Amino acid sequence: MKGFWALPAFLRLVLASPHAFSVFDDLLAFPQYEVVFPDSFVTEEFASSRLAHAASRQSPSAAPDSQETQGLSTGQRPTGNSHNEGNHEFNGGEETYEAVVLDGQRYLCSIPVVEPPEQNTTATPEQVKDEEEKELMRATDRGWELLEGMQGNCIYFLSGWWSYSFCYKDEVKQFHSLPPSKGVPIYPPVEDPDVKSFVLGKFPGAKGKGRGGKKGVDETSGESKSSRKTLDAEPDDGKKTMELAKLETKGSTRYMVQRLGGGTECDLTGKERKIEVQFHCNQGSADRIGMIKEIATCSYLMVIYTPKLCNDVAFLPPQDNRPNAIKCQPVIATEDIAAWSTISADLHAAEELMALAREQETKDPERQPRPTIGGIEVGGKRLVGSEGKVIEKSVVAGGGKDIYIGTVASSDGKTMTEKELKKLNINDPKDVEKMKRNLQKLAGKKGWRLELVDTPRGREYRGIIEAEDEDEQGSHSHNSNKGQQHGEEAEREEAKEEENAGSEEVYKDEL
Incomplete structure (x- = not known):
């Protein structure tokens, strides 16, 4: 060493x-x-x-x-x-x-x-490469030495229905946690014994439970192509490949990687679950799981942030470019120093007054200038917000209700005057007359009416054709005067007609 x-x-x-x-x-x-x-x-x-x-x-x-x-x-x-x-x-x-x-x-x-x-000009490229490989080997050994401090402690990650636990030198587990209640703490989460849990991976020699458990499928989201290729490249026959830990580099970031197998059998692939665990340096925080996702079927990626790796220079994040x-x-000039000092003092005093004025404006909403976005003053009420300028509500699929405004015309001769139509923003009475004629042709001898209705889609004309009650009643009386058998048939026909009876609605173009 x-x-x-x-x-x-x-x-x-x-x-x-x-x-x-x-x-x-x-x-x-x-x-x-x-x-x-x-x-x-x-x-x-x-x-x-x-x-x-x-x-x-x-x-x-x-x-x-x-x-x-x-x-x-x-x-x-x-x-x-x-x-x-x-x-x-x-x-x-x-x-x-x-x-x-x-x-x-x-x-x-x-x-x-x-x-x-x-730059080292005395060393050959081969020597530089060899020394760099040795330094990376040293960093790998040092990295796992630093991670030994995580042994004996478990960290948890909650994501919706599922919770995850990582126990160093033991296993990575996915389970459903009990809701917090009396005797059940919020943290650490307590596993629900009635819901099947899954072991995503086990350290070599771990004694954790979950190996060879019942089949089950978990649901985690996300996709990482590089990590998927790495995990898919690991053969599933032997366990030695999962025991190899090493230092990896992505861009200017170096981190430790541990690939674990021996998880619960996957019912989709018939193979054991496996997971790649990445350890990243993160200064100023405790050990925590930053992310976990299923990057392929029953193959997972977990990222752990730990300050322990920051004790080695190889794992420190790249310095900021300042x-x-x-x-x-x-x-x-020497003779102008006094005048310059006076001007500088006056300038500082003016800046302090401006800062004080801005602070007062922020405390007084009425004096605060409104922001302008895209040439429009927010809160100016130039386009909407004042009388007659209202933002119409958008259409909600499956929601809203129709609001009756009034009857424009009907078969009994009632028709809105031109003044009444203008109040309803109907500026062309010819359109109303045209719809009346079309509705009369459709109705024939039946009663009809033309209504104006507000709907979630906008304002509409609605033509309604009434049913002929007199003809139905006359037919019923004629049939009831016949024998008992004919009367029962008439009642059945009447019931069927009443069941289908209703207003015929003819929808016209939207206003």
């Missing part, structure tokens, strides 16, 4: 290095530099001194190991510049300087010099 620890330093740096440059990086979204304007200034003497040092360092005649260059590399500030304590912004790290003019004001900008990462700050400070 000593050989694993005596590795070149550059491999450790590779495993814990920040995100490396890639041609696929979005430089506009994540630039390498950002320009900031600190609330401080520099004097003209200080700016001239810095620019002179930068020019002398770039000149070919300047020796790289001269005292002047060494002073700049350590971030030393020229003596005699005691006018402003804000000049310490430039201390620390090697920087170059540029003078810029913005809106008539001169600025001195310090640009940090970003050195490329050191842009390098280019700091630009205004250049002020």
Whole structure:
């Protein structure tokens, strides 16, 4: 094991290095530099001194190991510049300087010099590959050593009907939990003995129950093509393949993987259930199950977040790419320092007043400006919300009811006047006359009426044709005057007609 620890330093740096440059990086979204304007200034003497040092360092005649260059590399500030304590912004790290003019004001900008990462030029590619493999082996051994801290504890995951438990060095189980009640805690969930449970996978040598249990099918959702291929590639004949644990890399993330078999037999495939368990570094939280899903029939994927892996540099997440700050400070003459300080103080006071005014606006809803989305002022009530401008309710399938508005015309000669029609937003009486004629043709000698109805689909004309009660009654009287046998037949016919009797409805075009 000593050989694993005596590795070149550059491999450790590779495993814990920040995100490396890639041609696929979005430089506009994540630039390498950002320009900031600190609330401080520099004097003209200080700016001239810095620019002179930068020019002398770039000149070919300047020796790289001269005292002047060494002073700049350590971030030393020229003596005699005691006018402003804000000049310490430039201390620390090697920087170059540029003078810029913005809106008539001169600025001195310090640009940090970003050195490329050191590369090992003495090692051959074969040596680098061998050493990297050894380092990954060390990280794998160290990873499982760190995960030993999970032994003896179980973690749970609740997802709808099913609950899941993961017990390190034991098994992964899917079960239905009892609802919380007296004597039944909320956490950890208690398994319902009346509902069949399933073992999704067992660690080698585990003594957990559930092996060879009854057949059953669980329902979890989700699909992961890469994990499905990995699990499907595992043969089901032997158990040794499921016992192999290793470190895997996906992009810039490294995590530990344990593939487990020996689960409850699946009634769809006739094989044992199996699961892939991934252990990811997650700082600042306790061990928890982040996700579990069935990626193929009776094949599962579980992701566990644990801070234990974060104790090894190989499993740490990649560092965030923070842009390098280019700091630009205004250049002020010595005689203008007092005036600049006064203006700066007034500016800070104005900003505080504006912040106080914004805070008061947020507390007073009436004074708060309304947001504008797509050119429309939210809450302005220009389109809807005022009288006559109401958002109509959408149609609900299978819901709503019809609302009777009035009878436009009927067979007894009643017809709405043109003024009444306009109140109902019927501007063309000719349409009403046309529908009346069509309804008269359909009704013949029967009674009819034309109604206006509001429905969930909108406003409709509804034509109703009435049944001829007199003819039915006359037919009934004629049949009842005959013998007893004919009377019974007439009653049966009448009952049948009454059962089918009703209003004929003729639907016209929607209004």
